[in-house]
Amino acid sequence: MNAVILDRLVRIGIADDNKLVRETLRLMLDCSPNIQVVGEAENGSEAIAMVEAFQPDVVLMDISMPVVNGIQATRSITSNSLIPRLSSSACTPTKPIPTRPSKQVHANF
Numbered sequence: 001m002n003a004v005i006l007d008r009l010v011r012i013g014i015a016d017d018n019k020l021v022r023e024t025l026r027l028m029l030d031c032s033p034n035i036q037v038v039g040e041a042e043n044g045s046e047a048i049a050m051v052e053a054f055q056p057d058v059v060l061m062d063i064s065m066p067v068v069n070g071i072q073a074t075r076s077i078t079s080n081s082l083i084p085r086l087s088s089s090a091c092t093p094t095k096p097i098p099t100r101p102s103k104q105v106h107a108n109f
Helices: 019-029 044-054 070-079 103-107
Strands: 010-015 035-041 058-061
Touching: 010 019, 010 044, 019 035, 035 044, 044 058, 044 070, 058 070
Parallel strands: 010 035, 010 058
Antiparallel strands: none
């Protein structure tokens, strides 16, 4: 795997209604000297305001959030050209992931 060396700071915004997900993403991203987390939002409405205020290069957007969902927020952000370079979407599961395969899941394979 080739290493990518960035010649500038990448500014990232995180939008997820799950506080643990936001904190985990921030912890992972803060380990990189070329990444700066500039804002966090817990719903789509806050995500739109965050992008307007901080102008991140990349937004990690959860799809299923209250108030305004991630898809609507992404449409609003991209239609207003609030992010000129890049927007990225991430999705967290809405149902718990089983720790062991159920018989039904196992039977499908």
